[in-house]
Amino acid sequence: MLNPLAQELNDTLRGTVAGELLSDLGSRIFFPRGIISQGAEARQFGKVANATIGTTMIEGKPAALPSVKKFAPELTNAELVSYTPTAGNPDLRKKWKELMLKKNPGLAGKATSNPVVVPGLTAGISYLSDLFVDSNHPLLAANPSWDNYALVVETRRGAELHTFNMFANGGFDIDSFKKAMEEEAKSGSVRVLLNFPQNPSGYSPTNAEAKEIVQVVKELAEKGTKIIVWDDDAYFGLNYEEDIYPQSLFAEFACLHENVLAVKVDGPTKEDFVWGFRCGFLTFAGKGLTDEQYLALEKKLMGLIRSSVSCSSSPSQSISLHAFSEPKIEEEKKIFRDMLCARYKKVRAFVDSHKSSVLEALPFNSGYFMSFHTKCNAEELRLKILHEKQIGTISIDASTLRVAFSSVDESKIDEVYSAIYAAAEEMKK
Ligand SMILES: Cc1ncc(COP(=O)(O)O)c(C=O)c1O
Incomplete structure (x- = not known):
């Protein structure tokens, strides 16, 4: 029996590409109306006292030991030791979205969800596998790829990781990609991960190759295939040659077709040189999705976050938010x-x-x-x-x-x- 809250989210997503592509766990997961949402209500209405949340408060502020605080003197106690909301610090989420639009002008005018904070891109990939991949629904990725994809998809999720050949004739092997996508599409749906700049090869598609990749996805979507494209943008911005497609392919997939759901997996890990911060983002975009449907996806993600790490680390979110506004x-x-x-x-x-x-x-x-x-x-x-x-x-x-x-x-x-x-x-x- 599905929890009624999961059913509610599934009903909201019904008929959309996102709803069609959910995995077993993706269908089951929901965000409970428990401690977290009661705590949020109490912050709004509990004017006399807020006796909801398991932190130590002194005169309305979180307690912080001086021996801890002295290493981050510029952060408030709340920025340093409080829990952040399940989906992340709202100001940071807003800022990251602004930055994403700036870095990817092609996103202008295209609706996306708000980025949800996850503890690093790895966690983002793992949560996407929870939501969309299972023993009946494989993921397609390049060969070679970052080895962690196999660990997440095959070992953790018990799903198959299918591959296409990454290179031919000194560039992206578009024929292999197309053939593999068509093969996946025989099942009616495709889950594909694209990672540029790529690990381990260090390759990003040229402008012409990017166009061809998008075209393959578009043609299949037009024939009725439901497709989710994960853009792992861990190394975004590190392009060393002239003719590289300069944005995330997410900007192309975001509003491509009603049958395409795009997800951007990104974060400051490599972009901002903070590898151990364990801060990343997941952002959804799909043509025709409503705000309510984006919120339903967000709630599903929040259920996954709440049931695994509860929330992401506060100090790294606080420092990132401040740093992103530093003039230099x-x-x-x-x-x-x-x-x-x-x-x-x-x-x-x-x-x-x-x-x-x-x-x-x-x-x-x-x-x-x-x-x-x-x-x-x-x-x-x-x-x-x-x-x-x-x-x-x-x-x-x-x-x-x-x-x-x-x-x-x-x-x-x-x-x-x-x-x-x-x-x-x-x-x-
Ligand atoms: C392609 C790719 N994606 C994601 C990650 C992981 O990022 P994070 O450290 O934020 O989990 C890496 C790290 O090596 C990577 O190479």
Whole structure:
């Protein structure tokens, strides 16, 4: 038996692409009218006293130990130690939406939900898998992909992770993408994850490729397929070449067709260089969805958040909100982005000027990483590079080696890549 509150949300979403694509858990989940919503009512009407919430209050303010407070002197007690609402600090959500519109002018005039705060992009992907993926509903993603997708989708959700081939002829393999999408569509619905700039390859589509990707989705939607597109924008803004599609593809999918639901998974983790803050956002957009339907999706997400971490961390939300209004933040971010771009150029120059019969660089133009397709076993090569050259890299699968140039100083790049190429040559012997 479904809880009546879940039923209510499902009724609100009935007939929409979002309602059609819910998983088993997605259909069951709801946000209870329990402590949290009674607490919200009490904040509004409990003028004499608010005896609802499990925090220690002194004269209406949250208590904070001086030994804690001294490390964040500019935050109020509430900003530092209070719980945030389940869907996140409302001011931060508003600010992130404003920033999203600024970063993606293509979203102008297109309705989206309010971003919901989740504890990092990983949690966002996990919650989306809860909502939309189950043993009968697979997710499609690129091969190679970030390995955590498989852990979330296959191991955690017991669903299948289907893949398309990421590259052909030095660019995005649109034929493989189209074929895989059409194959998924035979079931009537498609759940697909696109991640640009990509982990592990460091690739983002060109303007022409972006157009083709959108066209594939549009054509299937026009034929009646219900499609949800997850845009994992973890590395947004780190584009190092001219012809890269400059926005999130979310801007294209947001209002593409009534059969397309777009979800943006993003956050300050890499964009604002705060990896351990554990703060991310999920934002929905679909042509024709009403505010009430966006709210129903938000409530479902809130149920998932409430039943797992309850709410996201306050200090990181408070600091992010303040930082986003600092006058120099854009200038400061540009300095870091330029530094990463300089590392990219150095890697690009090395790779372009060195031949190897063992290593073939996969296309890369953005983000934190580049990867090699290896003609030897990538794990054996990784171990050799680690133990003989004292350099850490990641073997993604038997024939893919990932190098995070984001974490290597520019002055060390030649040394690191020379060692990788030398180790690869030695593998032939
Ligand atoms: C493609 C991709 N998505 C998401 C994440 C995770 O982001 P977060 O640290 O905010 O969970 C990563 C981190 O490595 C990533 O590479």
